[in-house]
Amino acid sequence: MTTDLTRLRAHEMAAALRAGETSSRALTEAHLAVAERQNHALNAWLVIDRQGALRQADAADARLANARREGSAALTAIHPLHGIPVGLKDLISVEGGQCTAGSRILEGYRAPYDAHIVERLRAVGAVFLGKTNMDEFAMGSSNEFSAYGPVSNPWDLDTVPGGSSGGSAAAVAAHHVPLSLGTDTGGSIRQPAALCGIVGMKPTYGRVSRYGIVAFASSLDQIGPFARDARDAAALLHAIAGRDARDSTSAPVPVPDELLHLPTSGDEAVSWLSGKRFGLPREYFVTGMDPDVERRIRESVAFLEDAGATVEDVSLPHTDYGLATYYIVAPAEASANLARYDGVRYGRSKRLEGADFIADYLATRGEGFGAEVKRRIMLGTYALSAGYYDAFYVKAQKVRTLIKRDFDQVFAAGIDALVAPTSPSVAFRFGSKMSDPVSMYLADACTLPVNMAGLPGISIPCGLSEGLPVGLQLIGPAWSELMLFRAARAFEGLTAGAPWRDLEPTALADADDPTGPTPVERAATLAAVAR
Amino acid sequence: MVALEKVAHRVARGLPGRLVAEDHRVPAEPGELGHCRHDEVVLELPASAAVERSRDQVTPDEIEGCRPAADPDSRPFAEALEILVVADWVLVVLREVVREIEAKAGQGSARESTIVVGQAVAHGAGRQLHVRRGRRPERQAAAGAEGVPGGSGGRAARETGSQDRHAHLGTADGHFVDRLIIRRRTCPDHPPSGGTAWDFGRGHPVVTGAARRLGYHRQMAGLSRSDVEHVAYLARLGMSPAELDRLQGQLNQILDQYAKLAELDTDAIPPTAQTIELENILRDDLVTPSLPQTAVLANAPLREGAFIVVPPILGGDGD
Numbered sequence: 001m002t003t004d005l006t007r008l009r010a011h012e013m014a015a016a017l018r019a020g021e022t023s024s025r026a027l028t029e030a031h032l033a034v035a036e037r038q039n040h041a042l043n044a045w046l047v048i049d050r051q052g053a054l055r056q057a058d059a060a061d062a063r064l065a066n067a068r069r070e071g072s073a074a075l076t077a078i079h080p081l082h083g084i085p086v087g088l089k090d091l092i093s094v095e096g097g098q099c100t101a102g103s104r105i106l107e108g109y110r111a112p113y114d115a116h117i118v119e120r121l122r123a124v125g126a127v128f129l130g131k132t133n134m135d136e137f138a139m140g141s142s143n144e145f146s147a148y149g150p151v152s153n154p155w156d157l158d159t160v161p162g163g164s165s166g167g168s169a170a171a172v173a174a175h176h177v178p179l180s181l182g183t184d185t186g187g188s189i190r191q192p193a194a195l196c197g198i199v200g201m202k203p204t205y206g207r208v209s210r211y212g213i214v215a216f217a218s219s220l221d222q223i224g225p226f227a228r229d230a231r232d233a234a235a236l237l238h239a240i241a242g243r244d245a246r247d248s249t250s251a252p253v254p255v256p257d258e259l260l261h262l263p264t265s266g267d268e269a270v271s272w273l274s275g276k277r278f279g280l281p282r283e284y285f286v287t288g289m290d291p292d293v294e295r296r297i298r299e300s301v302a303f304l305e306d307a308g309a310t311v312e313d314v315s316l317p318h319t320d321y322g323l324a325t326y327y328i329v330a331p332a333e334a335s336a337n338l339a340r341y342d343g344v345r346y347g348r349s350k351r352l353e354g355a356d357f358i359a360d361y362l363a364t365r366g367e368g369f370g371a372e373v374k375r376r377i378m379l380g381t382y383a384l385s386a387g388y389y390d391a392f393y394v395k396a397q398k399v400r401t402l403i404k405r406d407f408d409q410v411f412a413a414g415i416d417a418l419v420a421p422t423s424p425s426v427a428f429r430f431g432s433k434m435s436d437p438v439s440m441y442l443a444d445a446c447t448l449p450v451n452m453a454g455l456p457g458i459s460i461p462c463g464l465s466e467g468l469p470v471g472l473q474l475i476g477p478a479w480s481e482l483m484l485f486r487a488a489r490a491f492e493g494l495t496a497g498a499p500w501r502d503l504e505p506t507a508l509a510d511a512d513d514p515t516g517p518t519p520v521e522r523a524a525t526l527a528a529v530a531r
Numbered sequence: 532m533v534a535l536e537k538v539a540h541r542v543a544r545g546l547p548g549r550l551v552a553e554d555h556r557v558p559a560e561p562g563e564l565g566h567c568r569h570d571e572v573v574l575e576l577p578a579s580a581a582v583e584r585s586r587d588q589v590t591p592d593e594i595e596g597c598r599p600a601a602d603p604d605s606r607p608f609a610e611a612l613e614i615l616v617v618a619d620w621v622l623v624v625l626r627e628v629v630r631e632i633e634a635k636a637g638q639g640s641a642r643e644s645t646i647v648v649g650q651a652v653a654h655g656a657g658r659q660l661h662v663r664r665g666r667r668p669e670r671q672a673a674a675g676a677e678g679v680p681g682g683s684g685g686r687a688a689r690e691t692g693s694q695d696r697h698a699h700l701g702t703a704d705g706h707f708v709d710r711l712i713i714r715r716r717t718c719p720d721h722p723p724s725g726g727t728a729w730d731f732g733r734g735h736p737v738v739t740g741a742a743r744r745l746g747y748h749r750q751m752a753g754l755s756r757s758d759v760e761h762v763a764y765l766a767r768l769g770m771s772p773a774e775l776d777r778l779q780g781q782l783n784q785i786l787d788q789y790a791k792l793a794e795l796d797t798d799a800i801p802p803t804a805q806t807i808e809l810e811n812i813l814r815d816d817l818v819t820p821s822l823p824q825t826a827v828l829a830n831a832p833l834r835e836g837a838f839i840v841v842p843p844i845l846g847g848d849g850d
Contacts, residue, residue, distance in 0.1 A: 112826040206807040219805050248812040249805065324791045335766060342767075344841050346830035357842035358767065366769025374768050378759070378782060381766040392789065397802030399792050404803055437781050438788060454806025478807065 005030040010178040010232040014080040017064060024064070024083030028057035028127050031085045035129060035176035041511040042152050043519045044161075044170040046090045047098060048130040056127040057083065063125060080235045080260060082125035087171045087180030090131035091138060091214035092223075094118050101214040102136040102146040102164075105341050105348045105368030115212025116247065117181065117223060117240040124239050129177050133167030136370045137338065138188055138216045140164050141443035144434055144523065145372040152519040153196060154505035155468050158526060159427035162192030162443075165226070169196040172226045173505050179236050180226045185216050186326055187422075187447025189224045190459035194422035194471020197461045197505065199233045199488065200226045202447075204478045205454035206251035208237075209244030217333035218249075220326075220451045230460065230488035234259040237481060256482045263486075266493030273307040273490045279314035279415040284446050289424045292465040297421050300462040300472045303494045304419070314415060316406040321399050322449035327441060328383050328396035329452070335380025338373070341365060375437060404453040411477040417487055421446050422459040422471030430523035431530060450475050458484045460491055464500045754782055 005027050008016065016022045032050050039045050060083035067074040088094065091101040093111035095118075100106045114122070121128070135145040143151040143166025151166040153159045154174040161170040165182025169192035172180050182189040184202035193200025201224045208223040215221060225236035238259040243252045263269040280301060285294060301311050343349035343364030350363035369377070383392035410418065423443060433440040450457040455475055462472035472491070476484045495501050510516060517525065754762075759779045763770055770778070824837060833840035 109830055112822055112829065204807070205805070206809065245814055248814075249807070249809065251807055251809060318795075321792060321795065324788045327785060328789060328792075339767075343832060345839055346832070349832035351833070351842065357844050359769075360842050361767040362764075362769030365767050369768065371774075374770065374774070375778065375781060375785075377766045377768060378762050378778060379785060382754070382762045382782070385762070385765065394802055395792055395797060397804060398797035398800040399795055401800050401803040402795065402797070404806060438784055441785075441788075452806075 006034050006175040006178075008178070009229055010084050010227065010235065011080060013084055013178060014082070017083050018075055018078070020068065024057040024060040024127060025054065027083065028053050028085050028129070031129055031175075031177055034174070035171065037514070038174055038176065038508075038511040040514050040518060041157060041516055042154065042170055042174060043149050044133055044151050044167040044174065044176065045087070045130045046100060046102075046133050046148055046167070049097070049128060052097075053085065053127050053129050056125075057085075060125045060127060079124035079239065081121070081179070081239050084126055084179060085129045085177045086121060086126045086236070087129055087132045087168055087177040087226075088118070089134050089165050089168050089180070089182045091134065091183060092118060092131075092181060093212035093214075094128060094131075098131065099214065100131075100148070101138070102134040102148060103369065103373065104147045105343075105365070106214075106346075107147075107348055109347050111212070113212060116209040116244045118212065120240050120242075126179075126239070132165070132171055132180060132182075134182075135164035135166065135188075136373050137214065137334070138164040138183055138185055138221075139334070139372050139376050141187065141191055141440055142428070142430075142433065143167065143192070144430065145370055147370050150430060150519040150523050152507070152511070152522065153427045153468075154507055154511060155197065156427060157507045157510055157516075157519070158522050159429050159468070160195065162195035162423070162427065164188040164192075165200075166192050168226050169193055169198060169200065172196070172198050172228060174508060174511060178228060179232055181223060181236070181240070182226055183213060183216070183221055183223050184447075184451065185220045185222075185330060186451050187444035189226065190422050190447050190450075190457055190471065190473060191444060193226055193459040194461075194473075195427040195469065197464075197469030197471075197503075198226055198228050199230055199458065199460050200224065201233055201237060201458040201481065201484070202450065202456060203237060203241065203481050204251075204253075204456045205451075206249050207241050207253070207255075207456070207479070207481065209242075209247035209250040211244055211246040211250075215337040217330040218337060219333060220330060222451070230458075230485050230492055231262045231264075233458075233488075234262055234482075234485040237485075241481075253479050258482055259485065262489045263493075266496045269486070269489040269493040270307050272486050273304060273309040273494075276309040276416045276487070277414055278304055278309055278311045279410050279418045280311055281314050281316045281319065281410075281418055281420055283316050283319035284420040288442065288445075289421065290426065290465065293421055293423070293425060293470050296463040296465060296470040297419070297472060300491070301419055303491070307490070307494055311419065312415070314410050314413075314418070316403075316410065316418075316449070318399065318402045318406050319449055322403055322452060323441060323445055325396045325399045325403065325452060326444075326448040327379065328392050329400065331376040331378075331380035332383045332393050332396075333380070334373075335377045335384065338369075338377055341368065343368070372437075400452050403449050407449075407453045407455060407475070407477075416476070417480070417484060418473075418475040420473045420475065422473040423447075426465050426468035426470060429526055430519070431527045446473060454478060456481045456484055458488055460488045461500070462491070462495070463498070464503075467506060754779060754786065 005013070005022060013022070013027055017024060017027075032048065032053060035045060035048050036050070039048065064075075064078065064083060067078055090099060093099050093113060093115040095111055095114045097111055098106075099109060099111045118128075133143060133146050133148060133151050135141075135143050136147050139145060140163040142160035143163040144160060145163070146166075151161045151170050153161040154170055160166065161173075165180075165184070165188050168180035168182040169189075171177050173196035182192070182200065184190060184200075187202075189200040189202050202222050203224050205220070205222055210218075210221055210223060213221070213223060223240065225233040225240075227233035227236060238255060238257070241255040242250070244250045263272070278301070285297075305311050341347050341364075342361055343351075348364060348368040349360075350367060351360050352363055355363075366374075382388065383396075407418075424446060425443070428443075433443070447457065450473075455478055457473055457475045458481075459471040459473050461469050463470050474484050474487050492501075756775065756779055759775050759782065763775065763778075828834055828837070828839065831839040
């Protein structure tokens with residue numbers, strides 16, 4: 001067996017645990033060591049909870065030992081995530097732990113209860129390695145809006161990992177954990193997955209309960225998995241999906257157990273493609289796309305066709321309106337959600353002597369929120385203010401209907417899934433979009449229509465462009481996660497021999513250097529050079 | 532100054548368009564419409580006549596008849612008007628305007644009106660793209676340059692007259708014009724170079740097209756610094772002057788993007804608030820355990836016994 005446990009996939013770790021070839025403690029120790037060693041260079045983690053993780057690992061080992069004594073049936077019944085290290089984006093509540101959402105305003109806050117997904121993961125025996133860095137309140141596409149500093153991309157430490165779930169993506173790409181969780185409001189799972197060369201899925205709206213998650217835009221937010229392959233991501237989704245009474249938007253739709261049984265053999269996975277119909281939305285290939293990214297996508301399409309799938313040109317005519325719609329709806333909802341940070345009940349608080357309470361709010365929120373969050377609160381407040389509500393918010397909600405109908409019509413016409421780029425570019429350098437909000441927003445142009453329509457989407461690695469990963473996005477109808485994972489698994493089978501497949505991120509050796517620059521320093525150097 | 536004020540905004544609400552005269556005694560930026568209190572309505576155009584029928588003409592007499600008396604300028608009122616095209620929002624597409632008009636009005640005549648429209652529009656937008664051809668470029672062209680993509684939102688760009696009527700539509704590709712201002716020339720050294728009468732009807736499809744697109748937006752063209760301060764206050768965000776300055780530019784740039792939505796006719800489209808069809812999710816009406824008080828209070832910044840200390844909201848000095 002492999003000497004480096006961190007190079008295994010989660011399902012390989014699960015098999016090794018059952019076979020008694022390793023222990024959860026050994027797995028956890030191995031991952032902790034890498035995460036602790038490289039966090040200086042990557043800043044992917046806001047907390048690495050060594051003690052807590054080892055405690056959970058020991059408990060997992062104890063249950064494994066019990067199961068082993070009880071016999072093979074008990075051993076088989078153990079969930080594949082049992083004893084496996086997982087990273088959690090730092091907007092997921094873990095009782096007693098920090099939950100900053102990447103913001104100063106939640107500094108010092110301790111979550112009073114577990115999020116629903118945390119309960120679920122505890123129930124299957126997963127090990128929480130720590131909390132991952134993120135753009136403040138999940139607002140951003142580069143992780144540069146974290147109040148706790150940017151994250152470096154393991155493929156090139158001078159570039160961003162994407163965002164907002166940049167820490168979760170970088171941690172999986174760098175083998176700090178085989179699995180992590182993020183949230184996706186406009187692309188915050190898929191885009192960093194693409195930029196870091198891993199698998200990331202945004203499930204159907206309503207698939208996973210958001211109870212215990214810091215809210216950004218409630219009609220769009222969804223939790224989803226990161227992993228280094230489709231099987232692992234599917235297993236993690238299986239563990240967290242399903243109805244929870246405490247999130248009334250979580251839907252009573254059955255979660256298929258086949259998520260745990262994606263084909264192990266590549267050939268079997270590929271055979272699934274035969275006769276499947278994919279749509280290539282032409283609007284996703286027009287504006288500002290990196291030509292080399294487009295080439296990777298077209299090559300991927302050719303792979304699918306060679307394997308017996310048909311790929312047809314389709315049109316989603318309202319795609320161009322997605323950005324404007326999103327940047328009305330999401331900030332509007334954010335401005336309402338973030339009104340709760342008043343410095344009175346929890347979080348950072350500024351009380352001024354002799355001033356009125358509004359001055360306290362102004363000071364608390366003015367100091368507690370970062371630039372991007374303020375920008376979005378301002379946009380949202382404006383869009384919802386008297387006289388503009390109909391003109392902006394309602395108008396955007398109507399356009400949202402049109403965007404959703406575009407997708408509905410394509411799927412009604414018999415298309416199984418759409419194939420598109422995840423991000424119009426590969427990972428970009430620190431600072432390159434920081435002064436221009438609109439260019440930053442465009443990083444999500446290919447992902448946010450999917451959130452507007454509430455659909456599931458997955459990003460899978462499909463090659464490199466100038467040494468940096470390119471993500472292929474598959475979009476399916478509501479509740480079609482299993483189908484998307486089958487397609488993703490098939491694509492893995494198709495490209496099993498490709499030279500980029502299983503390539504390690506190229507900057508990991510640099511990330512091992514404890515004296516090298518931190519992401520903050522790298523960003524500062526690049527900014528100085530730019531000046 | 533005379534301005535076709537709030538046309539887009541009003542039209543979107545079915546309100547009549549207006550011509551507004553500025554009180555010249557009040558100093559204001561050229562092309563700036565933010566001084567409504569000092570403006571005087573000189574002509575009100577019913578929304579239907581003004582906007583829907585593109586062939587409608589407003590005769591100089593009509594304007595003359597409505598205008599306030601005692602104008603020191605002896606020239607006929609209409610002759611002293613010039614059209615200013617303000618490309619405040621940079622990123623909405625002009626060719627959409629053209630396409631819409633063409634589609635609506637058929638081939639021949641539409642093309643003509645398109646060209647007329649397009650030139651005026653292209654001109655303003657062209658200025659936004661640094662295509663400077665005005666005779667008085669210094670102030671307004673400089674202001675117009677602010678509206679280049681990446682800038683801080685636009686200001687006035689001028690239509691200078693017939694010699695410029697051949698501006699390329701192409702220069703304005705990717706840009707559009709949000710409002711049409713009919714401006715009263717006040718400088719006797721620069722008489723209007725256009726015709727004596729101003730063809731309201733021919734100019735109007737621009738307003739119509741742009742208005743449709745921008746209707747709801749009209750007022751927000753360029754959030755002013757005080758607007759930004761007001762929204763910040765509403766949002767309870769205390770910010771430094773430098774932050775507010777930066778935000779003003781950035782917000783305007785983002786608001787530019789919103790204008791695109793006005794291209795779509797959504798009158799018959801129901802809004803989507805959420806995407807999965809769940810209805811009436813109710814929970815059982817049962818008493819369930821809640822968090823212990825200590826856990827709930829643990830995060831409060833100021834506590835007194837079993838209470839969270841809140842800031843006083845009554846009985847302050849001025850109350």
